[in-house]
Amino acid sequence: MDSGPPFHREGLPTTISKAEKQRWRSSSSSSKSSSSRPSILLAFFSCLAWLYIAGRLWQDAENRTLLANLLIKNSSQRPKVLTVEDKLMVLGCKDLERRIVETEMEITLAKSQGFLSNQLKSSSNKKFLAVIGIYTGFGNKLRRNSFRGSWMPEGDSLKKLEERGIVIRFIIGRSPNRGDSLDRNIDEENRTTKDFLILDAHEEAEEESPKKAKFFFSTAVQNWDAEFYVKVDNNINLDLEGLIELLESRQGQDSLYIGCMKSGEVVSEEGKQWYEPDWWKFGDAKSYFRHAGGSLYILSRNFAQYININSVSLKTYAHEDTSVGSWMMGIQATYIDDTRVCCGTSRQDKVCSLA
Secondary structure, eight states, rough: OSSOOOOOTSSSSOOOOOOOOOHHHHHHHHHHHHHHHHHHHHHHHHHHHHHHHHHHHHHHHHHHHHHHHHHHHHHHSOOOOOHHHHHHHHHHHHHHHHHHHHHHHHHHHHHHHOOOOOOOOOOOEEEEEEEEEEEOTTTTTHHHHHHTTTTOOOOHHHHHHHHHHHHEEEEEEOOSTTTHHHHHHHHHHHHHHHHHHEEEEOOOOGHHHHHHHHHHHHHHHHHHHHEEEEEEEEEEEEOHHHHHHHHTTTTTTOOOEEEEEOOOOOOTTTTTTTBBBTTTGGGTTBBBOOOEEEEEEEHHHHHHHHHHHHHHTTTOOOOOOHHHHHHHHOOOEEEEEEEETTSSSSSSOEEEEEE
């Protein structure tokens, strides 16, 4: 028999020994491990690169934010280059500030005295007995015409009355919509009749009536130097000569608060007529202090000046007459309860009656 290597015939199955199989498996696994190692290293370095780039981007964003904040802060602190106009404005403001301080000192002195004796200057050097202000509104033209045709003089007669020392004016503020037809109609009427005192700083409204008293007395005392200042409602008829006689009888007296004095319940229920929002300030009895009724009352010159000086700090209540009465409580006022100005009672010996 032939002892040489076995003859493998083509097409016949061959057998592989176990040792050969193990060698083949070890060589394939080593080839796989050697091929996967570079992929892992590449992924690792890619992650490192990504983290580095992300960190730089984040740091750059932080730096940009920091620089932007510094620029804003520096720009606000950067000294401004003042032009000639700016310097003149600064000098003007300093001068205005100095004058404001001086005026505040003068007002403080006046408050300590209760009124200004020599510093308030009216627009006219003439001395008057009284300024009579008739409260009116935008819808009261017919009533104004009725007054002009009855007890209130017109035209030349009004001027002659002023020569006697009596000034009469209708008192009205401005429309909430400044410059509208309401304002234009009043301006046109005043150009014809010349018998208005228009309160440009006051907004004409029913709920603003207490403030109207401040503006009336302040404006009147600045325009006319009179012994008395009289407030009259537009729903009464006035005996003008009787009022003048009453004022002349009090001429030379100071610190007078003249009117039909009354008190009365404070209405604390919202929605009712004459409701007073500050009802709780009037104590458990809820009764108003003594004050002149709103139809007609008279103040001396020094009280009108007092209102003018302290108008900003004077407290107003829901109604005009109680507001004025509260101002009189805090000063040395002489109350004169004169039944002749109680317009709602019988006509006997009255200077006014309800229209």
